[in-house]
Each structure stands twice: as structure tokens, then as C-alpha cells.
Amino acid sequence: xxxxxxxxxxxxxxxxxxxxxxxxxxxxxxxxxxxxxxxxxxxxxxxxxxxxxxxxxxxxxxxxxxxxxxxxxxxxxxxxxxxxxxxxxxxxxxxxxxxxxxxxxxxxxxxxxxxxxxxxxxxxxxxxxxxxxxxxxxxxxxxxxxxxxxxxxxxxxxxxxxxxxxxxxxxxxxxxxxxxxxxxxxxxxxxxxxxxxxxxxxxxxxxxxxxxxxxxxxxxxxxxxxxxxxxxxxxxxxxxxxxxxxxxxxxxxxxxxxxxxxxxxxxxxxx
Amino acid sequence: xxxxxxxxxxxxxxxxxxxxxxxxxxxxxxxxxxxxxxxxxxxxxxxxxxxxxxxxxxxxxxxxxxxxxxxxxxxxxxxxxxxxxxxxxxxxxxxxxxxxxxxxxxxxxxxxxxxxxxxxxxxxxxxxxxxxxxxxxxxxxxxxxxxxxxxxxxxxxxxxxxxxxxxxxxxxxxxxxxxxxxxxxxxxxxxxxxxxxxxxxxxxxxxxxxxxxxxxxxxxxxxxxxx
Ligand SMILES: Nc1ncnc2c1ncn2[C@@H]1O[C@H](COP(=O)(O)OP(=O)(O)O)[C@@H](O)[C@H]1O
Ligand SMILES: [Mg+2]
Numbered sequence: 130x131x132x133x134x135x136x137x138x139x140x141x142x143x144x145x146x147x148x149x150x151x152x153x154x155x156x157x158x159x160x161x162x163x164x165x166x167x168x169x170x171x172x173x174x175x176x177x178x179x180x181x182x183x184x185x186x187x188x189x190x191x192x193x194x195x196x197x198x199x200x201x202x203x204x205x206x207x208x209x210x211x212x213x214x215x216x217x218x219x220x221x222x223x224x225x226x227x228x229x230x231x232x233x234x235x236x237x238x239x240x241x242x243x244x245x246x247x248x249x250x251x252x253x254x255x256x257x258x259x260x261x262x263x264x265x266x267x268x269x270x271x272x273x274x275x276x277x278x279x280x281x282x283x284x285x286x287x288x289x290x291x292x293x294x295x296x297x298x299x300x301x302x303x304x305x306x307x308x309x310x311x312x313x314x315x316x317x318x319x320x321x322x323x324x325x326x327x328x329x330x331x332x333x334x335x336x337x338x339x340x341x342x343x344x345x346x347x348x349x350x351x352x353x354x355x356x357x358x359x360x361x362x363x364x365x366x367x368x369x370x371x372x373x374x375x376x377x378x379x380x381x382x383x384x385x386x387x388x389x390x391x392x393x394x395x396x397x398x399x400x
Numbered sequence: 401x402x403x404x405x406x407x408x409x410x411x412x413x414x415x416x417x418x419x420x421x422x423x424x425x426x427x428x429x430x431x432x433x434x435x436x437x438x439x440x441x442x443x444x445x446x447x448x449x450x451x452x453x454x455x456x457x458x459x460x461x462x463x464x465x466x467x468x469x470x471x472x473x474x475x476x477x478x479x480x481x482x483x484x485x486x487x488x489x490x491x492x493x494x495x496x497x498x499x500x501x502x503x504x505x506x507x508x509x510x511x512x513x514x515x516x517x518x519x520x521x522x523x524x525x526x527x528x529x530x531x532x533x534x535x536x537x538x539x540x541x542x543x544x545x546x547x548x549x550x551x552x553x554x555x556x557x558x559x560x561x562x563x564x565x566x567x568x569x570x571x572x573x574x575x576x577x578x579x580x581x582x583x584x585x586x587x588x589x590x591x592x593x594x595x596x597x598x599x600x601x602x603x604x605x606x607x608x609x610x611x612x613x614x615x616x617x618x619x620x621x622x623x624x625x626x627x
Contacts, residue, residue, distance in 0.1 A: 256523075282522050282541050289521030325539055325557075327519060 134242035135370075137249050138267035138296065142283030144175075144254030146275050147304040150340060150349075151363070152251040153181040158351040158367035159247055160214035167206070167245040169237065170220035171263040172253040173229070179219050182209065183347025193221025195240070196233050202240050211352060216245070226258070231265035238266040247370075256290055264291065270299045271331060276306060276317040285326055300331035302366060307336045308380040319380070332366035333378060334359050407435035408466060415442050425454065429461040436466040440489070446475040451482055473515065473535040477551040480601045481573045483615070488535075488553075520544060520558065540580060549573070559583070560604075568606050577602035577613060587611050 139152045149172070156168040169192070170178040179185045190205035195218075202218075209215040218241065241248045250267055253259035264270075270291050274284040284301075291299050303322055310316035323330055337359035343350045350360040351367075365375050409432050413421040421444060437458055446454065451468075458465055468479040469487040479486045514528035515535070522541030526532065531548040538544050538558040545561035552560070552574035561583035563570030568585045579591040582604050589604075589611040596602055597615070604613045 285522035285539050285541060289524050292518075292521075327537075 134245060135247050136238055136242060136266065136268040137247065137370075138252050138263055138270040138291075139249060139273060140252035140260065140263070140270060140287055140291075141254065141273045141280070142256060142287040143274075143280045146273050146280050147334070148254075148273050149178050149181055149251050150344060151271070151273055151302060151304065151334070151366075152178060152249050153349045154351045154360075154363035155367050155370070156182070156215050156217075156249055157209070157212055157349045158364050159249075159370070160209065160212040161351065162367060162371060163214065164246040164371070165214050165244065166247040166249065167216050167218060167241045168249045168251065169218045169241065171234070171250050171259065173220045173225045173259065174223050174253060176220035176223075178251045179207070179217060180347060181344055181349060182215075182217055184209065184217050184219075185347070188219045191219040191221040192237055193225050195237065196221075196229075202244075229258075229262055231262050234262040234266040256286060260287075260290075264294050264296060267296055270296045271302055272299060272326070272328065273302045273304055274322065274326070275304055276311065276319070276322055278317065281317065281322055281325055288326060288328065299328055301326055301328040302332050302334060303330065304334040305336045306333050306380050311380060330377065331369055332362060333380065334362040334366075335378070335380065408438050409435045409463075410438050410440070412440040413442050413444060416444050421454070422457070425457055429458065429463065432461070432463060434463070436464050438467050439465060439469065441468060441470040441472070441475050443471050444475060445472045446470070446478050448478045448481055451475070451478045455482070473517070473553055474513065474533050474551075477533055477553045477573065480553065480575055481551070481603060483601065514546075519554070522558075538574075538579075545583075546570070562604075570605075572604040573601060575601055577604065582611055582613075584611055 139148050141148050152168055156166050159166045168178060170176050172178070179188060184207045187207050190200040192205065194200040195202050195205045206216040206218055209217070218237070238248055250263050252263045272284050272288055274280045288299060301323065303319060306319070307316060311318050319333065335358040337357055339350055339355065339357040340359050350357060351363050362378065368375055411425065411428050414424050455465060465484060467485045467487055468475070469489055470476050470479070471489045473488065476486045476488045513530060514532045516526055516532070517535045519536040520526055520534065520538045520542035522539055525543045525545070526534065528546040530546065531551065532544060532546040533551045534544060535553045537554040538552060538556045538560065540557050542558040543561070544550055544552070544558070545564050547565045548563065548567060549570050550560045550562040550572045554574065555576040556574040556579045558579065559581045560572045560579055562572045563585040566585050570584055572582060572584065577596055581591060582589045584604065584606050587606060587609065592613060602613055602615055604611055
């Protein structure tokens with residue numbers, strides 16, 4: 130049994146900020162680094178981690194059957210074809226929400242931690258029962274937010290709850306960072322966000338249309354070894370989780386397209 | 401006088417378990433002719449009134465305070481509220497559990513002061529019957545309320561309500577006052593639009609029925625202090 134299994138909740142409070150995308154990409158990136166990783170879809174109401182990983186059509190059993198003991202854990206786990214170090218434990222029927230208790234979640238996670246080095250839990254939005262069940266089974270957390278006032282407010286609420294549940298450490302991922310909008314002060318800056326949330330910043334993820342394209346294909350960006358901006362961000366985050374020291378990207382140096390590169394060159398000449 | 405180095409003298413008050421500070425301070429001051437005082441108040445929980453007394457004793461000796469150090473957050477808040485540079489000495493107790501439960505800790509064995517260490521995050525509400533002293537920020541979406549004064553050694557960016565049972569003399573003090581909303585007794589005010597001057601402790605109180613915010617510094621009535 131792996132005693133040092135890292136059980137990490139990926140949560141946000143607000144929906145649609147990029148939790149599931151992060152879970153899928155980190156799962157793949159960690160697996161590529163050779164660590165045995167399980168991703169657990171705890172968003173029973175709106176399950177879509179399977180979809181993002183391109184594993185939807187290979188699901189036979191789910192967490193529900195495991196809990197009901199009508200199948201074994203390894204029967205329910207879906208191993209990723211290209212990255213066999215990664216397995217998905219799919220969410221059951223949305224009706225699971227009605228009966229699932231923190232105990233059930235803890236049971237599932239402790240079974241997973243016998244076989245894996247990492248268990249990443251894709252948390253539902255909100256701070257109600259689904260969130261509480263997932264928190265109760267987690268040791269650490271990554272809070273995902275966007276540089277938007279409402280997302281930051283919800284993240285702050287979630288961080289307070291994680292603290293009272295004794296989840297530690299709690300780290301921050303700031304997703305959908307748009308350098309141009311920050312530069313023109315149309316968007317909260319990284320400092321604005323960390324100033325309020327006061328969490329260690331595990332990483333930034335740039336806004337990147339490749340994310341959407343890869344989502345639709347069911348192939349997370351990190352799978353293809355793509356060098357797109359978001360892919361690099363996800364890979365860096367996974368490496369930091371593994372203890373590597375990798376400096377944060379500087380969004381002011383990340384422009385897309387020739388135009389911004391040219392502008393930057395011109396700026397450096399002027400100054 | 402310009403360019404002359406002012407010598408710093410250090411005074412450490414005796415622990416309150418050992419001796420009273422007044423006698424000690426007076427004897428110490430007799431030995432000092434000039435310079436500025438760096439004073440360590442150790443474990444004395446000083447209210448603004450206690451501190452004013454201490455400051456006036458030092459004033460009468462013709463000396464000025466450069467910094468007030470203390471292990472007790474209440475003293476730090478009082479000192480900051482009076483416009484002094486402060487330094488919180490972290491003792492072991494402070495470090496062990498920065499996120500202890502809301503009502504666990506009370507300083508001074510005084511049930512009228514509720515002490516809480518840690519930032520209040522969105523959705524959290526810290527309530528006190530008497531005064532409340534927070535060592536941490538009040539984030540947007542969080543709320544702090546008290547029957548008496550609200551003192552925040554940190555940034556107020558949420559909602560604060562002092563004198564919630566109608567005490568019109570209650571005040572709200574914070575190292576940085578950028579609230580969404582302030583309430584004192586039954587009065588309500590929206591936070592000011594402009595940012596506060598950095599590094600200036602501010603205080604809100606009722607003046608003829610209206611909530612006004614002023615730098616806590618300007619309330620110090622010592623004529624000897626510059627600016
Ligand atoms: N860095 C990014 N750049 C562009 N689009 C993104 C990025 N991260 C997430 N998205 C998009 O945002 C939407 C919501 O993401 P998702 O991971 O499903 O959020 P959540 O799980 O928090 O509800 C998806 O359409 C996804 O493709
Ligand atoms: Mg999701």
C-alpha cells in the first residue's frame with residue numbers, strides 16, 4: 130500500500146473555471162512523468178472527465194458499482210491507452226448525489242491510494258454536499274480560479290472551507306490568463322488575485338484556444354506533447370507538483386502572434 | 401539639526417507576570433537624556449488608553465518613540481491606531497496554528513475582547529459581543545461585527561459593523577480601510593471610492609450621526625509630535 134499517496138482535490142467554487150480540464154491535463158502530464166495516477170470524477174451531477182480524456186466509450190462500471198460491491202475496483206478503473214500510468218474512476222449515475230456520504234468517498238479514495246501515487250479528485254462546483262464529500266476524502270487541494278472578481282470571490286470562500294476541514298497544503302492555479310487584457314488593466318492582475326487569496330501560486334495557465342480544440346477531441350493537450358502555451362503551463366504545474374523548481378511564466382512576455390512579438394521587440398529597443 | 405543621527409535607546413518592559421511597567425519605565429527614563437525610544441512591551445495587553453498613558457510618560461521625559469514592539473496583537477493594533485510604527489513579536493503560540501477555530505482564543509482573560517487570528521474569507525462572519533480584535537484581513541464577501549469596537553490588524557475589504565447593539569461611540573480601526581460597507585450602530589456607509597494612503601491606519605467613527613473615516617494618526621493629541 131502506498132502510504133505517501135498524494136490525494137489532491139481540484140476545486141474552485143465557481144463552475145466553468147477549468148477544473149476538469151486541469152484534472153485531465155495534470156493526470157496525463159503526471160502519468161507521462163512515470164507516476165501512477167488516478168483521476169476520480171467526483172462531479173456526479175455533470176460528469177465529463179471521461180469525455181475530456183476520450184474514455185467515455187470504454188466505461189463499463191463506475192464508482193457506484195464499486196461502492197455497492199457489485200464489481201471490483203480494478204474492473205471499474207479505465208486505463209488510458211496511450212498513458213497506461215493513468216486510470217480514470219468514472220462517476221456513477223447522477224442519482225448517487227442523493228445517497229453518497231463522506232464515508233463512501235473516503236472508502237473509494239482509500240482503495241485508490243493502495244494502488245496509485247497520485248489521486249486527483251475533480252470536484253463539483255459549489256460548496257454543498259458534493260463538495261463536502263470530496264473534501265472529506267482529500268489531503269491537499271488545488272484551487273482553480275480565473276482572473277475575474279466573481280471567480281476569485283468563490284475561490285476565497287472555498288479556501289476558507291478547506292482551511293476549516295484541515296486540508297493542507299492548498300495551492301492556487303490561475304487559469305485563462307490573458308496577458309494583453311492584464312496589460313491593459315481590463316482584467317485582474319496576478320498580484321490582485323494572490324493578494325486576496327494569499328495562497329502559494331502553483332501555476333498560471335494561459336488562455337489558449339488549443340484547450341478548447343483538444344477538449345472536443347478528447348485528447349488533453351499534454352497528451353500530444355504539444356508546445357502550445359497552455360500545454361507548457363500544464364506540464365510545468367505537474368513538474369512543480371513533483372518538486373521541481375520551475376519559474377512561473379511571465380505573462381507580459383507571452384504574446385500570441387507576430388504582432389505582439391514585434392511590439393515587444395520594439396519596446397525593448399525604445400527602452 | 402538636519403542630518404544629525406538620533407540615537408536609538410532600547411527599553412524592554414518587564415513581563416506583566418513580574419512587575420508593573422509604570423515604575424520600571426520611569427526609572428529607566430531617568431537614565432536616558434536624549435534619543436528615540438524603541439520600546440518592547442512584551443506581554444502587556446495595552447488598550448489605546450494604556451498606550452496614551454505610556455506615550456505621555458515618555459513625552460514628559462522629552463523623548464520620542466520610534467517603534468513599539470509587542471507579543472500581543474491588541475497592543476500592536478492600539479499602537480498602530482495611534483499612528484506608531486509597530487512590530488509584532490511572534491511567540492511560539494502564534495505560529496502553531498494560524499487557522500484555529502474562531503472563538504478559541506481570548507487575550508487578556510477579558511471576555512469583552514474576542515481575539516481571532518487568521519484572515520476572514522468570503523462567506524465567513526466573525527461576531528463578538530464586546531470588542532473584537534482581528535489579526536488578519538477581512539476579505540471581500542466576509543463580515544466582522546461587534547457590540548463594541550472593531551480593530552483589524554490587517555486590511556478591511558469586506559463589511560464591518562461596530563456597535564451592533566446601538567453603541568454610537570464604537571469605532572472601526574484597520575491598518576488599511578477599503579471596506580465594501582461600514583456600519584456603526586444603525587448608520588450605514590458605503591466604502592470610499594478612493595484608495596487609502598498606504599501605511600496609514602484609519603479609523604471610522606460617528607460624528608454627528610454620520611460615519612467619517614480619518615487617519616487614526618491625526619487623532620493623537622500630542623502637540624510635540626511633528627506633522
Ligand atoms: N486555459 C484555457 N484556455 C481556453 N479555454 C479554457 C481554458 N481552460 C478551460 N477552458 C474552457 O473552459 C470551459 C470550462 O472548463 P472546465 O474544465 O469544464 O471547467 P470546470 O470543470 O471548472 O467546470 C471549457 O470549455 C474549457 O475548454
Ligand atoms: Mg467540471
